[in-house]
Amino acid sequence: MLNIAGLEGLDRNAPVVMLNLMRFHAHSRDGNGSGWDAYLRYSAITVPMIRARGGTLLWTGEAKAVALGPHAGNEWDFVALVFYPSVAAFLDMMTSEAYEREADPHRVNACAEHVIIATNEAYSKLKIA
Template identity: 65%
Template sequence: MGIEHLNIEGLKELEREDRGPVVMVNLMRFNESGGDGDASGWDAYLRYSTLTVPMIKARGGTLLWTGTAKAIALGRDDGRHWDYLALVYYPSIEAFLDMMNSAEYELECDPHRRAACADHLIICTRESYSKFGISSPRQDTLSE
């Protein structure tokens, strides 16, 4: 798991097809230990967040929501469990890729993410409907 698994070509293709804001859905399972003695994976994640949130904001993004995963409500339990979720808004895929591919992220942030997470999945989403109208200038036919 790491930056080497970043789907750069797939994301660039998506950006060519449909430019505009995205929300990245982050699913995380933490390590018991954060890799530095007494610290937990959660502690390492807090260090990671402290460094990355300013980088996200510098690119016009923002942290929208975070929460603790409590239980599977629908679907099969495939054994892949998550501890924590975060929804992160970026004005474009380009802004996300700029951060992820920066030397600052690779050298200062990613080591903390790796220490924090036993598993980390990021799903790129585009808004089709939102009660909050956060990102998309285009709304599909869904309504309240």
């Protein structure tokens, strides 16, 4: 569930990178392929939505192993870093009727668990804006 109250406590105009941690269902909940297949359908819809709001995918990749910290509860399949020019842009996308109608059902079918953490840049070699 989207933590709107927590996000509204952030500077709505500040850029944000969302750290996405995902664990997929073995089989899509709608019976249409695997969880990964459903995630690909989700991505095909959301990437244009992200770009339309000035955002971009910075990095995606397969989660391989917990290198430090507790293993229990940290069995992720996939990680994505997504830049948004503002918290408001992220909220606009996530609360849009198009996202809720067209994209979110695929995310729900794909993910057994999906955590998104809003991050504030302290240091980066990347120049985004």
